[in-house]
Amino acid sequence: MNGSQEIFERLRDVLVELFEIDAQRITLDAHLYNDLEIDSIDTIDLILKLKELTGRKIQPEQFRHVRTVRDAVNALHDLMTKIA
């Protein structure tokens, strides 16, 4: 995965698959909890799935400040570019 756009698209697919959210609702500004109803338990499942996809270790702390889809894309981007 490289480039924020590709990360966004892959993340969107994951959100649709895991939480059955309508893809049209997933925008960069969408708030994970308020708009997409992704709660704290869902976040754990999401991080597990992202670990699987990226092959990277993801610590829950790295996602602590993630509130919107954009925050998640940025966090993933930082993660991917750190070791690469």
Add this chain to the structure above:
Amino acid sequence: MHDTAQPVDDRTNARRWAGHFDRPWRIAATGFAFACFGVGAVLLGFTIWPVLRLAARDAQAGLARVRCSMNIAMRLFVWLMHSLGLLTYEVHGRDRLARRGQLIVANHPTLIDVVFLVALLPEVECVVKQALWRNPFLRWPVAWAGYISNADGPELVAACARALAAGKSLLLFPEGTRGELCQARPMKRGAAQVALAAGVDLRPVTITCEPLTLRKGTPWYRVPRSRPHWVLSVGELIAVRRWLDSGEPRPASVRHLTLALTQYFERSAELQGAAMRGRRIST
């Protein structure tokens, strides 16, 4: 031709007088019952419960004793409300609650749903909303009984799974707070999360109250025109195997099970309410 006005006999008069006093009596008695509950919660919180917890051989035994005492207290309180003429009630399928280690879920139309359920379930562990730990009266029972807070999602699921694994019965209101079920406001996902994480079937209890009272936002003195009647029906187990075996991602299963649970309660509450109203009309 005789006079069309009916002669009024003594029994009709007596009924009219009783009717006049019924509501004022129930308002006063409701206030008294609330006061008893509040005073009782604080008194027990400073006397019996600390003794039960501290004198027990270990933490689990202490918690069991406190919860047992709550079961007795709630049975007394239900008796009090009934004796004061505040309410009537009926319970169906009580024997289905006998087995330990069940995950019991109920809808939550009124304030005293939990009173009935704790009265029916000795040693039950309850999931309660975080706000109760700040309530000046309820903080004592929830703390001494070691109830589980709903503040942190993952911690809630873990604590519930531990309780169920230890063979304790667990009571959880999927709605999280009082309300009437409707499609626009489905149940929260906590119950489904716990059921699937622990691999435990759900035991549903459908609660209806006619006329509906003690709703969210209703002041305590707004008693209904007629004496309310509670019906609690313990339903058959809702098996979670098909969601566990579905092969879909856990979060998706949680959402589907929550929807199924919401629909179950909507249907059963509707049927139960209609049956109650039908009986009232015919009597």
